[in-house]
Amino acid sequence: MADALLTLEGVHTHIGRYHILQGVDIDVPKGTLTVLLGRNGAGKTTALRTIMGLWKPSRGRIIFDGTEIGGRSTPDIAREGIAYVPEGMGVFADLTVEENLILAARDGPIDTARLDWIFGFFPTMKRFYAHPAGVLSGGQKQMLSIARAIIEPRTLILVDEPAKGLAPSIVENLIRAFQELKRTGTTILLVEQNFRFASMLGDTVAVMDDGRIVHRGTMAALANDDAMRTRLLGLSLETH
Amino acid sequence: MTDASPPIPALEPIPRVKRDVLPLLLVPAIALAALPLIGSPTTWVTLTIAALAMGMMIFVISSGLTLVFGLMDVLNFGHGAFIAVGAYLALTVLAPLSGWMQADHLGLNLAALLVAVTAAMIGTGALGWAFERVIIKPVYGQHLKQILITTGGLIVAEQLIHVFWGGDQKAIALPKGLRGAIVVGDVALEKYRLLAVAVGLLVFAAMMLVLNRTRIGLLIRAGVENSEMVEALGYRIRRLFVGVFVAGSALAGLGGTMWALYRETLTASIGGEVIVLVFIVIIIGGLGSVGGCFLGSVLVAMLANYTGYIAPKIALASNILLMVAILMWRPQGLFPVARR
Numbered sequence: 359m360a361d362a363l364l365t366l367e368g369v370h371t372h373i374g375r376y377h378i379l380q381g382v383d384i385d386v387p388k389g390t391l392t393v394l395l396g397r398n399g400a401g402k403t404t405a406l407r408t409i410m411g412l413w414k415p416s417r418g419r420i421i422f423d424g425t426e427i428g429g430r431s432t433p434d435i436a437r438e439g440i441a442y443v444p445e446g447m448g449v450f451a452d453l454t455v456e457e458n459l460i461l462a463a464r465d466g467p468i469d470t471a472r473l474d475w476i477f478g479f480f481p482t483m484k485r486f487y488a489h490p491a492g493v494l495s496g497g498q499k500q501m502l503s504i505a506r507a508i509i510e511p512r513t514l515i516l517v518d519e520p521a522k523g524l525a526p527s528i529v530e531n532l533i534r535a536f537q538e539l540k541r542t543g544t545t546i547l548l549v550e551q552n553f554r555f556a557s558m559l560g561d562t563v564a565v566m567d568d569g570r571i572v573h574r575g576t577m578a579a580l581a582n583d584d585a586m587r588t589r590l591l592g593l594s595l596e597t598h
Numbered sequence: 599m600t601d602a603s604p605p606i607p608a609l610e611p612i613p614r615v616k617r618d619v620l621p622l623l624l625v626p627a628i629a630l631a632a633l634p635l636i637g638s639p640t641t642w643v644t645l646t647i648a649a650l651a652m653g654m655m656i657f658v659i660s661s662g663l664t665l666v667f668g669l670m671d672v673l674n675f676g677h678g679a680f681i682a683v684g685a686y687l688a689l690t691v692l693a694p695l696s697g698w699m700q701a702d703h704l705g706l707n708l709a710a711l712l713v714a715v716t717a718a719m720i721g722t723g724a725l726g727w728a729f730e731r732v733i734i735k736p737v738y739g740q741h742l743k744q745i746l747i748t749t750g751g752l753i754v755a756e757q758l759i760h761v762f763w764g765g766d767q768k769a770i771a772l773p774k775g776l777r778g779a780i781v782v783g784d785v786a787l788e789k790y791r792l793l794a795v796a797v798g799l800l801v802f803a804a805m806m807l808v809l810n811r812t813r814i815g816l817l818i819r820a821g822v823e824n825s826e827m828v829e830a831l832g833y834r835i836r837r838l839f840v841g842v843f844v845a846g847s848a849l850a851g852l853g854g855t856m857w858a859l860y861r862e863t864l865t866a867s868i869g870g871e872v873i874v875l876v877f878i879v880i881i882i883g884g885l886g887s888v889g890g891c892f893l894g895s896v897l898v899a900m901l902a903n904y905t906g907y908i909a910p911k912i913a914l915a916s917n918i919l920l921m922v923a924i925l926m927w928r929p930q931g932l933f934p935v936a937r938r
Contacts, residue, residue: 436829450824452936460813460816461813461833464831
C-alpha cells in the first residue's frame with residue numbers, strides 16, 4: 359500500500375454533549391480513492407468535517423502530508439491543499455457558476471486549460487456557466503461543487519455523498535469525473551452510501567459504525583465478499 | 599492532467615434565470631397611490647424628493663449593518679453609536695471650518711463638508727474596529743448576549759458623548775451654498791436633499807461595483823450566504839467580517855453626519871432615534887441584502903413622508919405596518935439572500 363497522505367489516529371469529536379467520533383483510525387493512501395462507508399449516523403460526515411476543521415477534535419491526531427492539522431482553523435487546513443465537497447454541495451446560490459469558480463481559484467485567475475478539462479467531463483456546465491448557481495438542478499450543483507474543488511490542483515479532496523439523490527445519468531457523469539481525477543493521481547476520501555457507486559471507484563475502504571472504524575481493507579475484497587458486506591453494512595445501504 | 603473521455607450528451611435543460619422585479623414595483627405603486635391623496639402635484643414632488651433624500655441617508659446608515667448581520671449573524675444594536683459619534687465628530691471638525699461653511703463659494707462649502715465627512719468616517723471606522731474587538735468578538739453566535747452587550751455599548755457611547763460634547767442639543771448648520779432650494783416650475787427642490795440623493799446613489803453604486811466586480815465583494819456575498827464554505831475554500835471569514843464591520847461603521851458615520859445636517863440639530867440620542875428605521879429597513883429588505891436594503895430605505899422614507907403629510911397621526915405606525923405587510927407577503931424580506 360502507498361504511503362498515507364492522511365492519517366487519523368484515535369480521533370474523538372464531541373458536538374455539544376454528543377460524543378460522535380469515538381476513536382477513529384483511518385489511513386488514506388496517497389494517489390488513491392478511499393471510500394468511507396457506513397450507515398446513517400455512523401459518523402462519516404463528522405469525520406470529514408473534523409478533518410476539515412469545521413468541528414474540532416477533542417482528542418487524537420490528524421496528520422496530513424506529515425503535518426499535524428488537528429485543531430487548526432479551516433482556512434489553514436484548506437490552504438494545506440485540502441478541498442471539500444460537502445453533502446449539501448455548498449454552492450453559493452447568489453453567485454454565478456463562474457463567480458463560484460473564481461472564488462475557488464484562490465491563487466489567481468482561473469486556468470482556462472484546467473477549466474476546459476473540467477468541461478470535458480461536465481459538458482453541460484459550459485452552458486450554465488454564466489447562470490446563478492441557485493437556479494441549477496441538484497445534479498448541476500453537484501457538478502459545480504466538484505468543479506470548485508478541483509479548479510486548482512489540490513492534494514486531497516474530501517467528498518461527502520456526491521451521488522445522493524441524483525439521477526442515474528448524472529451519477530454516471532460523476533463516476534467518469536472521479537475516474538478522471540484518479541488518473542491524475544489526486545487523492546480522494548469519499549463518503550458514500552451508494553455501494554455500486556463506491557465500488558466502481560474505491561481502491562481502499564473503511565467502514566464506520568457508531569463513531570468507530572470497524573473494517574479497513576481493499577474495496578475489491580469487500581465487493582467480492584457478500585457475507586462480510588452484509589455483516590458490515592446491513593441493508594440500509596443502496597446496493598442497486 | 600489527461601484528456602477526458604468523450605462527454606456524455608447533456609440531457610438536462612438549461613436553467614431559466616428569473617428576474618424578481620415585483621418588489622421594485624412597490625416604489626411607483628406607493629408613489630402613484632399617494633398622489634391623489636396628497637392632491638397637489640407640486641407638494642407630491644417635494645415630498646417625493648424629501649423621501650428619496652431621507653431614504654438615501656437611511657440606506658447609507660443601514661447598508662453596513664445588513665452585511666454585518668448577513669456575514670456573521672451578528673445583531674448589532676450598537677450601530678446607533680457610530681451614527682451619533684460620526685455626527686459629533688463632523689460637528690467638531692466643522693467648527694474651525696466655519697469660514698469655509700459660510701463662504702459664498704460652493705466649492706469651499708463642499709470642501710468643508712468633505713473634510714468633516716472624512717473625519718467622521720475615519721473616526722467611526724476606528725471606533726467600529728475597537729467595538730468589534732472588545733464588544734462583538736466575545737459574543738459570536740450568542741444572539742441574546744449580542745443584543746444586551748451591543749445595546750449596552752450604545753448607552754455607554756451616548757454617555758461618553760455627554761461627557762465629551764455636553765448633554766445639550768447642538769445646532770449644526772448647513773453650508774451657505776446648500777441652504778435654500780432650486781425652483782423648477784412650481785416645485786422647490788431643496789439643495790441639500792438633492793446632494794443627499796446624489797451621495798446615497800453614489801454609495802449604492804460603489805457598493806454594487808465592489809460586491810459584483812471584485813473578489814472581496816464576491817467573498818462578502820458568498821460569506822453572507824455560507825460563511826462556513828468560504829472558510830473551507832481557504833479564506834479567513836473573521837478578517838473579512840472585521841473589514842466589513844469597519845466599513846459599515848464608517849458608512850454609519852457618514853450617514854449620521856448627513857442625518858444631523860438634514861435635521862440641523864444634534865443630540866447624543868440621534869443614533870438611537872434612527873436605529874428603529876434602520877432595523878425596519880434591513881428586515882424588510884432581506885437580511886444581508888444590499889439591494890433589498892436600498893429598496894427598503896426608499897419605501898420606508900416614502901411612507902414616512904407621505905403619511906406625515908396625509909395623516910400625521912399614523913405616520914409613526916406606518917413603517918411598522920409596512921414591515922408587517924411585507925413580511926406577510928415575503929417572510930424573508932423583499933430580496934432574501936439564499937442561506938445554507
